[in-house]
Amino acid sequence: MDHKLRIGDTSFHVRTAGQGSPLVLVHGFPLDHHMYDAVFEPLAEQHQVIAVDLRGFGESDGYREIVPMEMFADDVAAILDELDIAEQVTFAGLSMGGYIAWQMWQRHRDRLSRMILLDTRAIADDEVQARARRMAAEAVLSAGMSDVPVNMLPKLLSENTRHEKPEVAKALTEMILRQDPRGVAAAQRGMAQRPNVESWLPEINIPTLVISGEHDVISPPDEMKGFAAQIPGAQFVEIPAAGHMVPMENPEAMCEAVLPFCRDLE
Ligand code: MLT
Secondary structure, eight states, X not given: OEXXXXXXXXXXEEXXXXXXXXXXXXXXXTOOGGGGHHHHHHHHTTSEEEEEOOTTSTTOOOOOXXXXXXXXXXXXXXXXXHTTOOSOEEEEEETXXXXXXXXXXXXXXXXXXXXXXXXXXXXXXXXXXXXXHHHHXXXXXXXXXXXXXXXXXXXXXXXXXXXXXXXXXXXXXXXXXXXXXXXXXXXXXXXXXXXXXXXXXXXXXXXXXXXXXXXXXSSOHHHHHHHHTTSTTOEEEEETTOSSOHHHHOHHHHHHHHXXXXXXXX
């Protein structure tokens, strides 16, 4: 079911399906909830799945000059309120969605039963990366999205996916091109100022699953394994035949990791 939720001055698009313990799916950058299309139905066979379009992405509006990760997390909490979901949720976020997961933990931990961190990082940008993001924000505002896929796809998808699954590369390209430069620029600026959360990791006391694509060059498996080891009891799973976009590149393996993790804890 597709929902249009009016919260303050913003209209959020949210897709839900299924019954069972709630599982929130939060997308990466510069994407929308469609990046979870291949896992949405299989996960909804066992869960109430809630896939959101973050502020400024997909069919959600609410543009700002900058959207810090804290604001995205507050938006997700408000969406859960609006949907009347009082039960604690499993929060799954990929990459930027993972940066938001840290803020959910920090600001709304009473809402969380578990976390699933997909292809993401615990460290902040260095000054060079942060400057590059601010420049990229200016570039999309002046030139639009047309150059973005060609620059990003080699980093988002494994070589294997690009050659063997052209339909995935096509869907990802189209998803990027659909995004509004205002939302993209605001999130880039927000990511540039996100904090290093390494000191939070030993405090995390809810079940946590860390998932990395074996060929992820943005958040490489070794780095993810390293921060997973700092989270008490966290499980780490490396997904074969995938780069940064695990839910699109190897959806079956993602479901095989996620469903038992959620089931074992029920
Ligand atoms: C993402 O997939 O959300 C981005 O790679 C995050 C980032 O640019 O750090």
